[in-house]
Amino acid sequence: KQEVTQIPAALSVPEGENLVLNCSFTDSAIYNLQWFRQDPGKGLTSLLLIQSSQREQTSGRLNASLDKSSGRSTLYIAASQPGDSATYLCAVFSGGGADGLTFGKGTHLIIQP
């Protein structure tokens, strides 16, 4: 059964720093990986989707990489801002029908002004 782990569970950094969030998964047979952002009490907002054939995706200050062979993905946030404070969730789609999305527990990120 696919398992997704996110490290660290929580992170607090000063504004302006570049930072990396990590996601690892146990079964490398995935179709794609999706990074989400969740603000307190809100739903999930999709940030980036990486297909299994891709190595990375970029959107603005965000860059996500995927290494299927090692079962890892990283989310790089450049020049962090207080508005980036949120929980970041990694999810992998392993196929097997419509239900194959497995989530990590998330990284709670605080950017100090």
Place this chain on the structure above:
Amino acid sequence: DVKVTQSSRYLVKRTGEKVFLECVQDMDHENMFWYRQDPGLGLRLIYFSYDVKMKEKGDIPEGYSVSREKKERFSLILESASTNQTSMYLCASRSTGLWGYTFGSGTRLTVV
């Protein structure tokens, strides 16, 4: 922008009540999902549907049922609400193929 809309942001219901959570998507997606999210447990799949009138159990279906009479609408039903069903409920949809998921804004349900 594509959207998944959950009809209520906050709900407070009494134990034993029948509760309906509604979700509507405007993207013509075939697949729709209901998750619940609890601190320390993460997101857990309750039910999903890959077509109209079709439904499949997820990881934690006990105490829940679903209805999908139209492609755009997927309802989660708590037949007799209990306090352990107090949670954040998230609806999502996805097109068939290797596309990403789109989530709604969530419904915070409190059962008293």
